Amino acid sequence: MPEIMTDPRTYFKFQSCERCFYKPCDRLRFGGVFPGKFIFVHNNYIGIGFVDCPFVAQSFDEIERLIGDISLSELLFHINDILGALTPSERLRYRQRDYVSEYSDVAGRIRFLKALWEDRVMSVVRIPDSFSTDRKMRKWLFANEGLSYMLKKPELEDNDDAAVTDGMAAQQQAEEQQSLSDPRWEQDDDQREQDSPDAAIVGDVVNLMASASGFDDGAQVTFDIYDTSSGSSQKIDTVSGSVDGGRAQAQWTVADPNDSGDNLALEFEASANGKTSGRAEVLTKPANKLWIRISISPKDAGNDKFILTSSTGDSWVKNATDDQMANDQSIDLLFDKLDTSLNYTLKVIAEDGTSVTLFKDVAYSDLSSQAGGKDPLDEAMDLGEYIGDIEQVDPTRGSEL
Numbered sequence: 001m002p003e004i005m006t007d008p009r010t011y012f013k014f015q016s017c018e019r020c021f022y023k024p025c026d027r028l029r030f031g032g033v034f035p036g037k038f039i040f041v042h043n044n045y046i047g048i049g050f051v052d053c054p055f056v057a058q059s060f061d062e063i064e065r066l067i068g069d070i071s072l073s074e075l076l077f078h079i080n081d082i083l084g085a086l087t088p089s090e091r092l093r094y095r096q097r098d099y100v101s102e103y104s105d106v107a108g109r110i111r112f113l114k115a116l117w118e119d120r121v122m123s124v125v126r127i128p129d130s131f132s133t134d135r136k137m138r139k140w141l142f143a144n145e146g147l148s149y150m151l152k153k154p155e156l157e158d159n160d161d162a163a164v165t166d167g168m169a170a171q172q173q174a175e176e177q178q179s180l181s182d183p184r185w186e187q188d189d190d191q192r193e194q195d196s197p198d199a200a201i202v203g204d205v206v207n208l209m210a211s212a213s214g215f216d217d218g219a220q221v222t223f224d225i226y227d228t229s230s231g232s233s234q235k236i237d238t239v240s241g242s243v244d245g246g247r248a249q250a251q252w253t254v255a256d257p258n259d260s261g262d263n264l265a266l267e268f269e270a271s272a273n274g275k276t277s278g279r280a281e282v283l284t285k286p287a288n289k290l291w292i293r294i295s296i297s298p299k300d301a302g303n304d305k306f307i308l309t310s311s312t313g314d315s316w317v318k319n320a321t322d323d324q325m326a327n328d329q330s331i332d333l334l335f336d337k338l339d340t341s342l343n344y345t346l347k348v349i350a351e352d353g354t355s356v357t358l359f360k361d362v363a364y365s366d367l368s369s370q371a372g373g374k375d376p377l378d379e380a381m382d383l384g385e386y387i388g389d390i391e392q393v394d395p396t397r398g399s400e401l
Contacts, residue, residue: 024039024041024125025053025055025125027039027125028055028125028126028127028141029140029141029142030216030218032273033127033131033141033142034127035127035128035129035130035131035132036066036069036126036127036129037126037127038057038066038078038124038125038126038127039078039081039124039125039126040078040079040081040082040113040122040123040124041082041085041122041123041124041125042082042085042086042121042122043120043121043122043123044085054128054134054137055125055126055127055128056123056124056125057123057124057125057126060114060117060118062124063113063117063124064110066124066126067110067113071222071238072104072106072238073222073238073239073240074220074222074240075106075109076109076240077220077240079096079109079112079113082113082116082122083096085122086121090121094112094115094116094121096108096109096112098112099111099112099115100112127141177213177214178212178213178214178215178272178273178275179212179213179214179275180210180211180212180213180221180248180270180271180272180275180276180277181210181211181213181277181278182210182211182277183208183209183210183268183269183270183277183278183279183280184209184210184280185200185206185207185208185209185268185280185282186206186207186209187200187204187205187206187207188204188205188206188207188251189204189205189312191311191312191313192204192312195311195312195339195341195342196285196339196341198283199283199284199285200254200282200283200284200285201254201284201285201286201337201339202254202255202256202264202284202337203253203254203314203337204253204254205251205252205253205254206251206252206253206254206282207249207250207251208223208225208239208241208249208250208251208252208268208270209247209248209249209270210223210247210248210270210277211246211247211248211277212243212246212247212248212270212272213246215243215246215248215272215273216243217242217243217244217245218242218243218244219242219243219248219272219273220240220241220242220272221240221241221242221243221248221250221270221271221272222238222239222240222241222270222271222272223238223239223240223241223248223250223252223268223269223270223271224237224238224268224269224271225237225238225239225252225266225267225268225282226266226267226268226269226279227256227257227258227260227264227265227266228265228266228267229258229260229263229264229265230258230260233267234258236255236257236258237252237255237257239251239252243272248270248272248277252268254266254282254284261286262286264284265281265284266281266282266284267279267280267281267282268280268282285339285340286340288336288338288339288340288364289334289335289336289338290308290334290335290336290338290344290364290367291324291332291333291334291335292306292332292333292335292346293330293331293332293333294306294330294331294332294333295329295330296329296330296331297329297330297331298320298321298323298331299320301319301320301331302320302351303319303320303351304319304320304348304349304350304351305317305318305319305348305349306318306319306331306333306346306347306348307346307347307348307349308335308344308345308346309344309345309346309347310338310339310342310343310344311342311343311344311361312339312342316335318333318335322334338364339364340364340365341364342363342364343361343362343363343364344359344361344362344363344364344367345357345359345360345361345362346358346359
């Protein structure tokens with residue numbers, strides 16, 4: 001929860017300032033000052049009667065103009081900021097999924113924000129375009145950047161222009177000392193980090209990181225991800241993160257939007273305030289396929305479910321409708337995007353709820369091998385028609401099915 005500003009010198013003496021509970025405009029003074037900078041604020045933090053506040057946007061048209069100047073990832077960053085402030089009842093009433101049809105549906109997300117704004121749930125606090133010509137506002141906005149001024153002369157005097165100059169100089173010096181370096185990544189899941197710390201597969205959630213020197217905690221950092229599989233560099237995604245303790249970090253789910261497959265090559269780069277980290281590679285490995293043939297007709301299988309689970313807890317659920325070869329007396333199931341370094345378990349859950357393990361904790365290499373080693377399917381438990389009716393199909397047969 002924002003800290004209440006008790007020192008009257010730290011905010012303007014507009015009528016609404018006396019009624020504003022948490023003075024969210026103070027957040028505008030950190031991390032760079034520029035026209036159009038904005039934050040979403042829950043109205044519980046402002047109170048009622050802020051019509052004369054110079055920082056609150058008074059129309060949604062203006063809010064749309066502010067949003068139009070930022071990327072989708074930045075918009076999601078701001079939306080998550082306001083979502084965290086909603087009350088439990090508001091979260092039930094205002095759900096993004098009721099407005100958004102897909103991840104990139106910006107218009108839907110704007111409709112969601114408009115509903116919050118029209119119902120007076122949230123406001124937008126921004127730095128107005130005219131701030132550079134308002135000497136009092138300019139001094140106040142730059143006051144925290146000029147720390148020596150704040151210590152020597154905390155009052156906002158109309159004839160004191162030196163504070164502004166000192167503040168801008170201090171800000172420029174601080175920005176010159178900022179740097180991003182050492183881009184790197186790690187698996188977000190502890191088990192995946194243990195099993196595959198050096199390479200990811202499509203679907204893995206990874207933490208993109210970079211060392212951030214000179215940045216305040218909470219400063220926003222953008223991570224751009226590139227597909228270099230074809231020899232050229234194509235940006236395929238952007239995610240936003242923040243700085244904490246000298247490290248910038250954001251989460252990203254490894255994707256292959258260009259269907260590069262086994263040739264997938266990925267790089268990423270962090271950037272903030274005109275600084276970049278340089279690129280680093282997200283080393284990937286193929287997510288392999290596994291075909292399993294079950295010698296039972298889809299009709300006889302009914303609504304039985306076939307669940308393949310990895311040793312990290314990921315699951316793939318199939319049923320008779322997923323049969324890859326129609327019009328025969330067997331069910332051929334394709335399980336894809338498998339990590340070859342993991343073990344797998346296959347269960348059948350019958351329509352009556354009966355659960356039977358067909359094989360358990362078997363390495364992918366054993367499942368996909370046609371020669372040598374113990375056949376894990378010999379250990380399938382009795383499930384009526386299924387017993388003895390399961391055979392291995394080599395993954396290379398995928399082109400035949």
